[in-house]
Amino acid sequence: MEHLTSTFQPETLQEIFKFVWAQTAKKRSKEDSDEADPEVAAAGAGPSKKSRGTNINSDALKLSCEYLRLFVTEAVERAALVAEAEGCTTIEGTHFERILPQLLLDF
Amino acid sequence: MESGAGGERTRDSDGDCDMEEYGQLQQQLHSSKMRLHDRLQVATIATAERTAHKCGMKVSSRVMSALTDLTFKFAERLAVDAELFAQHAGRKKVDTDDVLLVARRNEDVLASLRLLAQSFAKSKEKGPEKKRKKAVADVPDT
Numbered sequence: 001m002e003h004l005t006s007t008f009q010p011e012t013l014q015e016i017f018k019f020v021w022a023q024t025a026k027k028r029s030k031e032d033s034d035e036a037d038p039e040v041a042a043a044g045a046g047p048s049k050k051s052r053g054t055n056i057n058s059d060a061l062k063l064s065c066e067y068l069r070l071f072v073t074e075a076v077e078r079a080a081l082v083a084e085a086e087g088c089t090t091i092e093g094t095h096f097e098r099i100l101p102q103l104l105l106d107f
Numbered sequence: 108m109e110s111g112a113g114g115e116r117t118r119d120s121d122g123d124c125d126m127e128e129y130g131q132l133q134q135q136l137h138s139s140k141m142r143l144h145d146r147l148q149v150a151t152i153a154t155a156e157r158t159a160h161k162c163g164m165k166v167s168s169r170v171m172s173a174l175t176d177l178t179f180k181f182a183e184r185l186a187v188d189a190e191l192f193a194q195h196a197g198r199k200k201v202d203t204d205d206v207l208l209v210a211r212r213n214e215d216v217l218a219s220l221r222l223l224a225q226s227f228a229k230s231k232e233k234g235p236e237k238k239r240k241k242a243v244a245d246v247p248d249t
Contacts, residue, residue: 008150054201057200064185067210083164089163090164091170092169092170
């Protein structure tokens with residue numbers, strides 16, 4: 001049970017990915033229908049596009065989970081280093097802010 | 108997509124109805140996003156606390172919520188990038204290579220992820236190849 005809640009779940013990540021992909025697909029189809037005749041676009045591209053939505057391999061999903069885990073652990077470890085240098089035992093916002101620019105450049 | 112087409116039609120005929128529908132749709136979208144956000148938060152907090160515990164540190168709640176937001180945005184960006192890479196390769200299915208491409212900037216991350224991807228590929232090969240190996244085992248290697 002501990003193990004289940006302590007890591008990033010591939011299922012959760014899959015849902016997030018699907019959510020993002022659905023949004024981008026919707027945005028794209030809206031742009032298409034704005035350009036072309038709306039009724040033609042709705043009739044032609046609608047159902048076929050939905051069925052061919054982006055999918056993900058289970059290995060790729062696990063890899064993404066590991067990527068997220070690395071991101072979070074790296075963030076906390078770097079912030080902990082800064083907090084330790086200042087003699088604190090709790091990571092505060094200021095410590096986090098200090099490591100944020102380099103962290104975002106690294107990932 | 109069908110509901111989208113319906114929305115398009117109502118917009119042409121009746122503006123007020125569409126606005127209401129659009130608001131509801133937006134609300135639904137928001138709530139489902141929040142639900143995903145919460146699920147990610149559980150994992151983020153658990154991971155962060157475990158890491159902090161190893162360093163003998165505690166993490167303040169403000170940092171936790173910031174970190175969760177950051178992780179969610181990170182996951183969203185990962186999704187967009189991986190999809191684009193897959194599309195560029197002419198695929199509809201995101202593969203491990205696409206995720207590795209997203210992580211291309213950081214050599215250390217890339218190396219560790221590549222190792223993991225290889226272990227996945229190996230474990231997949233092992234299933235069907237075990238039988239083949241047994242058959243080949245009779246032939247001496249040297």
